[in-house]
Amino acid sequence: MAVLPPRPLKLTAEVAASLGAPDCAGFSYAFEPVPTDVEIGPDGWLYVSSLPGGQPGPALGARGAIFKVDPWSGETKNVAGPHPHAYGAGRDRQG
8 A cells, every 4th residue: 555645835825815715825735646547567666646636626746646656565666757737647568
């Protein structure tokens, strides 16, 4: 089992206003990633595409990613990203 790492974002006054948040800008918020696909790689690791969590749209920027997860230890690495939308972790015969 593994937990994908949070996708932090510093809330500027502009981002807070676009989200309708209170004027408490200046802090970082750890959005929870949302897995969208899981594939088993040729190395035995899991490749997980994820959306970044939070309200969709350009205000929060590109924060989606593809993570590589060791299915035995739960170790997680970001191998691709940030992406605006990571909806699949498909692969071909070469990996």
